[in-house]
Amino acid sequence: IAAMDVFVLRHAQVVMCVATEMRIRPFQPLVLSYNETGTCCSEEGCRHFQSSAVNYSTMLLEADSERLYVGARGAIFALNASDISASSALTIEWEASPEQKRQCLLKGKDNKTECFNHIRFLQRFNSTHLYMCGTHAFRPLCAYIDEQRFVMSSQPEEGREKCPYGPTTGYTALIIDQQMYTASQYEFRSFPDIRRNSPSPTLKTEDAPTRWLNEADFVGSALVRESLDSSTGDDDKIYFFFTEGSQEQTTVYSHSRVARVARVCKGDRGGRLTLQKRWTSFLKARLMCSLPEYDFHFNMLRSVFVMPGHTPQDTLFYGIFGLEWKNVKASAVCRFSLSDVQEAFQGPYMENQDSGSKWTEYTGKIPDPRPGTCVTDALRARDINVSTSLPDDVLDFVRRHPLMSQQIQPSDRHPLLFRRTTDYTHMAVHMIQGLDGQTYHVLYMGTDEGWLHKAVEVEGQLHIIEELQLFEEPQPVNNLLISEKQMSVYVGSPSGVVQLPLSNCHRYTSCYDCIFARDPDCAWNGAQCVDVMVHTDRSTLIQDIKHGSKGCENTQDDVIQRSRSVRVGDDVLLQCELSSNLATPLWTLDGSELQGYGLNSGFRTGTDGLLIIEARQDQSGLYTCYAVENNIKVAIVTYNVTIRLDMPPPPPHPSSEGPLPPPPPPLLPHSELLSPRNMEAMYLSLITILGGLCLVLTVVLVYVGFCLRVGNRGKYSLRAAAAAYPNNKRHNKNRKQHRSSSHMELKTISSHCNGNGICNGVSKQHNGDIQGGGFLQIVPGEGHPSPNKEPPPPAPPLPPTPQLPSPDCDFPNGLSATLPSVLRRMNGNSYVLLRQSDSENTSPLCYSFAEELNRILEKRKHTQLLPRPDESSV
Numbered sequence: 001i002a003a004m005d006v007f008v009l010r011h012a013q014v015v016m017c018v019a020t021e022m023r024i025r026p027f028q029p030l031v032l033s034y035n036e037t038g039t040c041c042s043e044e045g046c047r048h049f050q051s052s053a054v055n056y057s058t059m060l061l062e063a064d065s066e067r068l069y070v071g072a073r074g075a076i077f078a079l080n081a082s083d084i085s086a087s088s089a090l091t092i093e094w095e096a097s098p099e100q101k102r103q104c105l106l107k108g109k110d111n112k113t114e115c116f117n118h119i120r121f122l123q124r125f126n127s128t129h130l131y132m133c134g135t136h137a138f139r140p141l142c143a144y145i146d147e148q149r150f151v152m153s154s155q156p157e158e159g160r161e162k163c164p165y166g167p168t169t170g171y172t173a174l175i176i177d178q179q180m181y182t183a184s185q186y187e188f189r190s191f192p193d194i195r196r197n198s199p200s201p202t203l204k205t206e207d208a209p210t211r212w213l214n215e216a217d218f219v220g221s222a223l224v225r226e227s228l229d230s231s232t233g234d235d236d237k238i239y240f241f242f243t244e245g246s247q248e249q250t251t252v253y254s255h256s257r258v259a260r261v262a263r264v265c266k267g268d269r270g271g272r273l274t275l276q277k278r279w280t281s282f283l284k285a286r287l288m289c290s291l292p293e294y295d296f297h298f299n300m301l302r303s304v305f306v307m308p309g310h311t312p313q314d315t316l317f318y319g320i321f322g323l324e325w326k327n328v329k330a331s332a333v334c335r336f337s338l339s340d341v342q343e344a345f346q347g348p349y350m351e352n353q354d355s356g357s358k359w360t361e362y363t364g365k366i367p368d369p370r371p372g373t374c375v376t377d378a379l380r381a382r383d384i385n386v387s388t389s390l391p392d393d394v395l396d397f398v399r400r401h402p403l404m405s406q407q408i409q410p411s412d413r414h415p416l417l418f419r420r421t422t423d424y425t426h427m428a429v430h431m432i433q434g435l436d437g438q439t440y441h442v443l444y445m446g447t448d449e450g451w452l453h454k455a456v457e458v459e460g461q462l463h464i465i466e467e468l469q470l471f472e473e474p475q476p477v478n479n480l481l482i483s484e485k486q487m488s489v490y491v492g493s494p495s496g497v498v499q500l501p502l503s504n505c506h507r508y509t510s511c512y513d514c515i516f517a518r519d520p521d522c523a524w525n526g527a528q529c530v531d532v533m534v535h536t537d538r539s540t541l542i543q544d545i546k547h548g549s550k551g552c553e554n555t556q557d558d559v560i561q562r563s564r565s566v567r568v569g570d571d572v573l574l575q576c577e578l579s580s581n582l583a584t585p586l587w588t589l590d591g592s593e594l595q596g597y598g599l600n601s602g603f604r605t606g607t608d609g610l611l612i613i614e615a616r617q618d619q620s621g622l623y624t625c626y627a628v629e630n631n632i633k634v635a636i637v638t639y640n641v642t643i644r645l646d647m648p649p650p651p652p653h654p655s656s657e658g659p660l661p662p663p664p665p666p667l668l669p670h671s672e673l674l675s676p677r678n679m680e681a682m683y684l685s686l687i688t689i690l691g692g693l694c695l696v697l698t699v700v701l702v703y704v705g706f707c708l709r710v711g712n713r714g715k716y717s718l719r720a721a722a723a724a725y726p727n728n729k730r731h732n733k734n735r736k737q738h739r740s741s742s743h744m745e746l747k748t749i750s751s752h753c754n755g756n757g758i759c760n761g762v763s764k765q766h767n768g769d770i771q772g773g774g775f776l777q778i779v780p781g782e783g784h785p786s787p788n789k790e791p792p793p794p795a796p797p798l799p800p801t802p803q804l805p806s807p808d809c810d811f812p813n814g815l816s817a818t819l820p821s822v823l824r825r826m827n828g829n830s831y832v833l834l835r836q837s838d839s840e841n842t843s844p845l846c847y848s849f850a851e852e853l854n855r856i857l858e859k860r861k862h863t864q865l866l867p868r869p870d871e872s873s874v
């Protein structure tokens with residue numbers, strides 16, 4: 001599990017391409033400068049394409065013509081790949097006719113989603129034409145596109161055998177040498193099928209006596225030209241990736257669905273009598289992506305990216321896997337090598353002797369030539385030149401044994417990444433050479449909520465470099481493409497297409513920032529973080545992808561300087577915003593490290609700063625906050641703190657001379673009132689009397705009402721802390737849904753644990769502003785818990801793992817499961833809900849002030865909290 005300990009992100013950044021503002025941590029918020037042509041973000045190189053159409057789900061990138069073709073609902077677009085927002089976009093409108101839509105409605109289909117022409121297929125057919133298919137309101141059609149003029153070159157033709165009927169049906173298809181290979185469950189009631197369509201010979205998968213595919217949901221396919229470097233005269237193969245109902249009997253666990261890879265030979269022509277018009281080379285095997293230590297299996301394959309190697313034999317398959325439980329968000333990324341896949345297809349077969357029972361490994365005699373192989377030189381030597389010449393016993397074996405026994409393990413033996421709370425939908429990978437000469441794989445992964453995560457694979461682990469929020473409204477990433485020529489990543493979504501540069505090194509302002517990021521695209525040139533691709537002289541560049549620590553020893557970073565002046569007895573928060581989620585704070589006072597921030601030290605440290613509790617004069621001095629990351633200490637901010645004595649001093653305490661004395665005894669605020677002890681006694685007797693009256697008179701309702709009314713007026717006054725910073729606003733619109741608050745809310749300066757980076761009220765530009773430091777504020781609210789505040793439904797039936805590998809922190813999308821909401825019953829008559837702005841965690845790294853304040857409140861409540869009607873403040 002340690003190998004997958006990559007949940008903590010350095011930078012979580014937000015790019016809202018269609019919003020009016022953009023916040024990128026750790027930078028100042030930027031205002032978008034987009035215009036009507038779609039130059040949408042101030043994020044350099046970011047472009048956005050949108051039209052009246054929705055559901056941009058099909059994309060085809062043509063490197064030569066520098067065009068990006070996009071299929072949406074009812075339209076196909078040809079965009080300029082170097083700037084998709086350019087107004088030069090060409091359009092083919094292709095919507096289903098009103099009559100067709102009416103018939104679709106009559107078939108009982110949904111006229112809000114299904115009764116449209118969703119473009120499901122768009123690929124090159126030959127050098128002059130593209131081919132596309134659309135669902136066409138539940139009557140699929142296909143058509144050729146004249147690429148030059150970008151018009152439909154003929155009347156649409158029947159698409160029933162090539163295209164699914166609905167927009168969400170699992171589907172994958174390829175055009176290879178002008179033949180179309182498709183895999184889907186075409187019609188509603190038909191069996192799923194892998195087909196080669198016209199021209200002849202048309203081939204299909206077999207349904208009886210053995211059904212080759214069991215409710216398969218296809219996500220991808222790939223041609224691997226294995227004939228190219230084959231010494232045995234092997235054939236090219238087409239691989240199909242899907243999830244299907246499991247058939248095999250396993251001893252340890254049982255799963256209803258499993259991830260699979262199937263393959264067929266390109267030269268397959270079917271059998272002569274047996275398996276006529278059926279594949280003779282169909283074989284399938286299980287893809288494993290699991291954490292065996294926890295018996296935790298990712299069985300749902302969501303998407304596949306095929307990474308070509310130097311030779312076809314070096315091909316890699318990257319897969320995004322999910323869990324079977326629909327209400328659990330989790331993703332794993334596994335990588336498989338072609339040779340491991342081939343090995344499984346060379347291994348033992350599975351069989352089921354009487355239909356209905358589970359499948360077990362076949363141990364009997366295997367006919368010769370080996371069933372399911374392509375026609376190779378060895379077969380040609382035996383005068384078997386095509387599959388129709390294969391002997392009947394071989395074909396009959398193929399027919400009954402489509403499943404291999406061997407499971408395909410990921411090439412690294414474990415997932416490259418396991419992540420809770422995130423559902424990845426699509427990904428693309430590209431290779432880049434680091435300055436150390438090594439080749440790194442960089443993954444771009446889109447989520448179901450419209451985020452783009454960039455990650456680099458280092459020694460079998462994925463290190464997430466950045467997270468970008470692409471859309472203001474959460475929406476799934478439908479498709480994702482990389483163009484190395486344009487140095488761009490293209491993301492299709494329901495609302496539009498976004499183009500982003502593969503890297504934006506300018507985000508990293510300091511040398512350490514640049515190095516810690518471990519982005520293979522970026523390096524420090526002595527003055528700024530630059531894109532290595534545009535630098536010809538790389539000898540002076542600094543980069544450390546492997547460890548993310550070396551190279552910045554001789555650079556000097558600017559340290560923010562602030563001063564604070566507060567009164568004795570105040571609670572003071574010295575804000576220290578760490579731009580990296582991976583950093584931990586370290587504080588010094590006049591050069592010596594503050595040790596132990598325990599309850600009695602008078603200091604607390606948290607994710608957002610240092611809290612001085614009931615400041616004493618001897619705590620004045622120069623405070624410095626360091627961010628410690630990868631064992632490197634980087635100064636962030638210094639505070640010159642002066643603690644003034646112009647307020648009623650706290651009761652003296654003996655050890656006030658020491659450097660870190662225990663905190664003073666609780667100060668009695670508003671001492672003109674009764675002492676707390678007396679007050680408590682009085683209160684208790686009042687309740688007793690009322691209770692007695694209630695019992696005696698048995699007019700329960702009336703008195704309960706009375707009691708409640710009295711009770712609710714008891715509120716508490718905590719002593720004022722540092723002046724509140726007035727400009728505090730919470731910016732994260734996206735997260736409002738997770739955590740709208742109508743309760744008392746403890747706001748702290750945005751914690752670096754939350755990773756969204758958009759709550760900071762104070763920026764680096766506010767240097768020296770006395771009021772510009774930290775603030776603590778309790779916002780009064782209603783004192784009852786509201787149902788919609790509750791965390792999402794209880795955890796699903798997780799497998800019986802002793803302990804799930806758990807990230808130290810959870811991150812923006814989907815972290816609702818760990819919302820901090822602490823409901824405390826105070827003095828028996830009023831509820832105060834304390835919530836921190838951001839996620840609360842038990843890890844010391846993410847220790848936060850919500851918890852801290854709770855503890856302080858708890859400590860003080862019996863001794864010094866006075867019922868003060870209608871007053872509540874910190």
Ligand SMILES: *[C@@H]1O[C@H](CO)[C@@H](O)[C@H](O)[C@H]1NC(C)=O
Nearest residue numbers: 054055057113167168494495
């Ligand atoms: C199409 O887009 C609409 C709105 O943008 C969305 O509600 C719907 O789920 C999308 N359908 C598919 C199949 O993506």
Ligand SMILES: *[C@@H]1O[C@H](CO)[C@@H](O)[C@H](O)[C@H]1NC(C)=O
Nearest residue numbers: 065066080081082083086088
């Ligand atoms: C695409 O846009 C770039 C820059 O905006 C321009 O130089 C190029 O000519 C455009 N290409 C086409 C095919 O329009």
Ligand SMILES: *[C@@H]1O[C@H](CO)[C@@H](O)[C@H](O)[C@H]1NC(C)=O
Nearest residue numbers: 101105109110111112113115
């Ligand atoms: C869908 O059909 C219903 C009638 O069945 C009709 O009232 C509604 O306006 C239709 N919606 C659209 C978007 O066509």
Ligand SMILES: *[C@@H]1O[C@H](CO)[C@@H](O)[C@H](O)[C@H]1NC(C)=O
Nearest residue numbers: 125126127128129130144153
């Ligand atoms: C490509 O295919 C289209 C449609 O079948 C055909 O009209 C066209 O002539 C073909 N082009 C070439 C160069 O073969």
Ligand SMILES: *[C@@H]1O[C@H](CO)[C@@H](O)[C@H](O)[C@H]1NC(C)=O
Nearest residue numbers: 380381382383384385386389
């Ligand atoms: C198979 O091909 C070889 C050469 O490619 C040829 O000599 C032989 O006659 C063929 N056999 C059949 C049965 O077609």
